[in-house]
Amino acid sequence: MNTLIEFLEVHGGEMIYLTWQHLYITLSALFLGTIVAVPLGILLNKVPRKFGQFIIGIVSIMQTFPSLAILAFVIPFLGIGQGPAIFALFIYSLLPILRNTYVGIRGVDPALNESGKGMGMSAWERVRHVELPLATPVIMSGIRLASVYLVGWATLASYIGGGGLGDFIFNGLNLYQPEFIFAGAIPVTLMALLFELTLSKMEKGMTPNGLKAAA
Template sequence: MDSFIQFFSENGTELLEKTWEHIYISLIAIGLGVIVAVPLGILLTRVQKIANFVMGLLNILQTVPSFAILALFIPLLGVGLIPAIVALFLYSLMPILRNTYIGLRDVKRDLIEAGKGMGMTEWERIRLVELPLAIPVIMAGIRLAAVFLIGWATLASYIGAGGLGDYIFSGMNLYKPEYILAGAIPVTILALITDLLLGKVENWVTPKGIRRTKAHA
């Protein structure tokens, strides 16, 4: 315990830098995941013929070990931030895309038909009817992906991208538990804080009527 406290007192500034690197890598990857997966999930509900193929392809991708994904990108993109972010982005796609697709697909048809009856265009139905109703399911996917990515981002140090994984790998190589704890504890805290913040965002973007329905479910 004394060595752990001493480590923090001697490496506090570096720890903050590594934490920021970890947040940066995770934030970019999850942001790209949302930007790509949510529109793709909407598209798949309109093009059912390719939905099963795309979902199956992503399921296969999820089974590939994360170390293997990182290693595959080294010949293509080298080492550092870019291959780490690309690999994490690919891992973020499945939970966000699946939840977006399921959330929109499960919207009741009579509500969609009501929107048509009111003269709404397809985009208006998506924006005003389907997305608000699917928000809780979509946000659940984003929260899951974000928490997983924060843990997986420790592997970024394997290819020189930095982050809190540097401490974990150093601790494993040097047999120093304080290094492992210095990486693992902040990662756990970041994951908990991220889930809490995204829960607040979910409440903020979910229509009040749906929040009340969830509360009484």
């Protein structure tokens, strides 16, 4: 306990700063992934199915690239720091959000779409009032999954000067000081749990009452 108190007295301010950096990198990548992947997932449902699956396949292949390889690849173009780290994590966030949006929209009962069309709704109105509300649980599940992944992957931002709690973890590994490893790993774990719980509650809150009853 004394060791913990001493560590916090010396490095507490730095821990708060690195935690904020980690949160900023994660949220930025998640925000970019969401605003790109959700509209793209909706759009892919409006084109021939083979083309949509082809795009999903390309994104899936990108997901298999090692994270460090992507970080190294973007350095010549974007340099080092938080920008390249956010971009690399954005690439990783695309697949779960895009795939779940695509699957969620495609899973909407065609009869409901036809009913909306019969009521005089435009294509955009059907997306907004029929498809998106019904697909929300699946889409939010993809966002939640991506957020948990990103919290862990954001530790790698330290390798290219992006900051975050990875600084503590890798400094602890390099210097053989377990207290730094714990100081980085424990907040990352808690942050991942916080994202999981928060987005789970948001998912339930955004699920239409009819779907809740059916569940």
